[in-house]
Amino acid sequence: MTFEEAHAVFILHHVERRTGERKGRLVRGHNEAERLFCRNVWWPVRGSFDDLHPEYEVRDWRGMSYFCDFVWLTQPVKLVIEIKGFGPHVRDMDRQKYCSELNRETFLTAMGYQVISFAYDDVSQRPEVCTTLLRMVLSRYQAEPGPTERLAVLEKEVIRLACRLSRPLRTVDVREHLLINHRTAVRVLQALCGKGWLVPKEGPTAKYIVGYELQRGAWRSL
Missing domain, CATH: 3.40.960.10 (VSR Endonuclease)
Structure with missing residues (x-):
């Protein structure tokens, strides 16, 4: 129709x-x-x-x-x-x-x-x-997602969180906001980096990632 x-x-x-x-x-x-x-x-x-x-x-x-x-x-x-x-x-x-x-x-x-x-x-x-x-x-x-959709839902929620913050997103921010463990939080952040929605921000020594910055226009993916 x-x-x-x-x-x-x-x-x-x-x-x-x-x-x-x-x-x-x-x-x-x-x-x-x-x-x-x-x-x-x-x-x-x-x-x-x-x-x-x-x-x-x-x-x-x-x-x-x-x-x-x-x-x-x-x-x-x-x-x-x-x-x-x-x-x-x-x-x-x-x-x-x-x-x-x-x-x-x-x-x-x-x-x-x-x-x-x-x-x-x-x-x-x-x-x-x-x-x-x-x-x-x-x-x-939306209805409660099945196991295969849960990661995508978490990714969208992380983008929303990044939009609200006025600083780089940290793993602890994601963990506390979504009430998930450290390993899952890292997995979600890495998935968003792989899709080009987040960019990892390294510390002064370039040995560790200290945060993640939102790519311009990433919110349009929601």
Whole structure:
């Protein structure tokens, strides 16, 4: 099934199951930005629209309806995805709207949702950035890997750790972060060096490796 076919079925499925304002909001609200996200970001990553809900209604702490651009609902994940244009979300936003948006995102977090946002400019012009970041988020919720996949999962987690640190990665960092033994930590680091994602950093005497530096762009492999 092509994207156009799958997207049409996806929207029709939700339209037919809604009434009133929930239906009207979907018909009116699923516009260019949301369609581009489906085409450029979600479809390349997932290849289907299973468990994705467009214009999803959530009641806030005041009992008022708020419609999220998308919510991905699985057990036990509740992921809110927002597409934000510079105009309505930055240039044209006053202090009250700014406060309301932050309060709403905090409330959603308190209700068990994870909220992520993508800039419209990235969705339309630099979708590869969005697909990489989306894969990183969704990979946190993948099923428990089998023995043959465990090393690849550990490698990705080490790259994430290296991205967060502002210094060369050490074996002890990997060991403590992943709760694995020294031998496994070394194995993962060596595998990442072999794939060109990490570069070993030698000490002053060049006899020992004292750390590992992340290659530029390695995070795009996630």
